[in-house]
Amino acid sequence: MVYIKSCKGLYKNEKTKMPASDLVLEPVKEVIKGMDALDIDGIICATITKDYVYPSASCMLGGKINAKNAFCYDIESDFTGFISALRLAYSFIESKRYKNVLAVSSESFYICDDKDRFNDASVAALITSEKSNIQIDFIDSTTDGSALENCYIPMGGAVKPYTREGIINKEHFIYIKDNKIFEEEAKKSALYVKETLSKNNIEIDYYIPSYFNKESFDNFANNLSVDKNKIYSKMENSNSSLSATSGVAFSMALEDGSIKNNSKVVLCGFGSGYTKALAVFSVS
Structure with a gap:
């Protein structure tokens, strides 16, 4: 274990x-x-x-x-x-x-x-x-490797090394093509979570997705067909923290009592690349 x-x-x-x-x-x-x-x-x-x-x-x-x-x-x-x-x-x-x-x-x-x-x-x-009291039951992740140009840092790697002009144009900063990708993110993430949990016969009491705005949480709940009360959404008015987002939410949920004893919890995320991942815990 x-x-x-x-x-x-x-x-x-x-x-x-x-x-x-x-x-x-x-x-x-x-x-x-x-x-x-x-x-x-x-x-x-x-x-x-x-x-x-x-x-x-x-x-x-x-x-x-x-x-x-x-x-x-x-x-x-x-x-x-x-x-x-x-x-x-x-x-x-x-x-x-x-x-x-x-x-x-x-x-x-x-x-x-x-x-x-x-x-x-x-x-x-x-x-x-x-x-x-927190047992890791199951972890899964996958990547499809498409549409990287939707969210990435254009400059600084071998494909496009640093240049003065690029820095002036802020190409060394995070680039997001369109905020609509977050809508797509919620759909794909929910579908991935639903299919993975179903395939492995896992029943979940509480969901913690790596989102940071109300619209994404609402879309996730609707696409997953679960009551929003079963989703930790206290970060819905926060700004993104990328890889730290899901872990911070998990820590907050443990500290504020949102995660109840004897419950099965899933932590899930969907990122650029595209990457998808989830982790299931038993909390006693």
Whole structure:
């Protein structure tokens, strides 16, 4: 069995300009409180806003908490980032070679225009073989690899290296082609969740999607044909935090009592690429 021993999120109502590895320090210190950092076997960080091109943000984080025995690497997966980090951490624990792996996500939005609706956020979860009240039952993810031009950062990679003209035109910032993609996101995400849960005979009591506006939550509920009371929507007036969004919502739902004891919860996301992911937990 694989468990989440502790999960802590941090949402900022601003763009702090803090490095991603600094932004997630507070949640990480909270989830490993009372634990020797040398007992951390691995750190997996989901982010598209890492401190440097290299070394990884997870490596920077490991150094800051003295996790000298941990393997460290970053992953990029947009809104599904935190769930993807959970999936990898789950696999490491399930292999029985490792006992404690940190799955974290941290986004610091220096890579977007100040007028864009993004706010800094981070989340950390300690994934362990030690029994806890949050058991990870099932994780799934998939990618179809189409329509990447709808939401991406045009400049800064091998296809289009940095240029003075590109920076003037803000091509090093996040580009979103059309807000209608969020409507499509809600439809595809709901269909994916419905089909995956049905295929695996999983009944859900509570849904936590990685959304940040009322319209997306409403569309998700309608497309899934479930009562909106079964969907955590307290972030519907927030700005996006990309990969940290779902994890922060999960942490908030645990803290404010929205997730009841003896319930089955699904955390789900849909991101650029397109990527889709969900994680199912039993909370006792």
